[in-house]
Amino acid sequence: DVTCDEWSFYLLPLDEDIISMELPEFFRDYxxxxxxxxxxxIARALQLLNSLYGPFGKAYGIGRCAKMSYELWRDLEEESEGDxxxxxxxxxxxFLMDRDTDYVTALCSQMVYEGLVDDTFRIKCGSVDFGPDVTSSDKSIKVLLNAQDKVFSQIRNEHFSSVFGFLSQKSRNLQAQYxxxxxMDxxxxxxxxxxxxxxxxQEHRLLSLHIGACESIMKKKTKQDFQEMIKAEHCECCHPSQTSLPHPLL
Known part of the structure; x- marks a missing residue:
């Protein structure tokens, strides 16, 4: 006989300070x-966070989805008698914010290394598949992108224009250590x-992969249409617009 049980999986730790529900279909569905x-x-994920790290001081939110998630979470807390x-x-x-309160941030072109890696190769559940164009072989490699990757952790939030210089210096330092x-006696x-x-x-292997990733990104992102897109986005974002501030839910 086969017994099936439910695994209540709500949050996935992607890094030391990043927890995600990994629900790419949520935006389309809702x-x-x-x-x-x-x-x-969402409400049960909040309940889990609250049970592990709470109670939260205050909850702030923008949007209808944020309000519904908050209200259901409070109902669940009352049922569980506040563990x-x-x-x-x-x-x-x-802070709970509906995605439709700010489409621009999500739709603008990425300019930091981690964002461009996601745009080019797609980061899924904190990992990325680098193909033969990156590995310089006939094999693809799955790489976990988090703080344990000493190379990635230093360049993930850097503007792409400065990444090559850093990797070049890193390569020289690594060679000096070799x-x-x-x-030696x-x-x-x-x-x-x-x-x-x-x-x-290990560091040399990761360095080679990230250099290969940069080269692959450069081939795709230095085209004229990408430069024109950046100019258009810059002009659009420079226009002042009204913004909503989160208001207390609790």
Missing amino acids: FLEGDHRWINS SQGRKPEIGNI DRRRG IKQMKNFVSQELKGLK
Whole structure:
């Protein structure tokens, strides 16, 4: 016999400070088709966060979806009799914002390295598949993009124009560390191999992948149409517009 059970999976930790529900279909379902089925998942994710790190000090929100999610979450909290009550809160405030309050930010072209990697290769669940054009082989490699990647963590939020310079300097520094082997005695070489060599090889592998990714991005993003798009977006975003501020829900 086969027994099936439900796994209540609401939040996926992507990095040390990033937690995501990984629901790419949510926008289409809710904002285009009017399907409210994900409201319950959002409310339960809030309940999970609140039970682990709450209670939250205040909740702020913009939009109808934010309001419905908040109200359902409060109902769930009342039913569970507030498991987080009496604990010292680790999260001060929580902000809920509907995507339709700011389409521009999501639709503008990315200019930092992580954003361009997502535009070009698509980051899914915190990882990316680099194809043969990046790996310089006939194989594709799945790479986890988070703070454990020492190269990525230093360039993820950098403007793309400065990334190549950083990677070039990083390559020279790495080579200098390899060159330290020259002139070592047997004991020093043993310590180098046991303590440093593995880390250097891993960093060298990641450095090669990110250089390859940059080259692939450059081929696709230096075309004339991309430059024209950036100019158009810049002109559009420079016009002043009214913005809504989040208001307290709690």
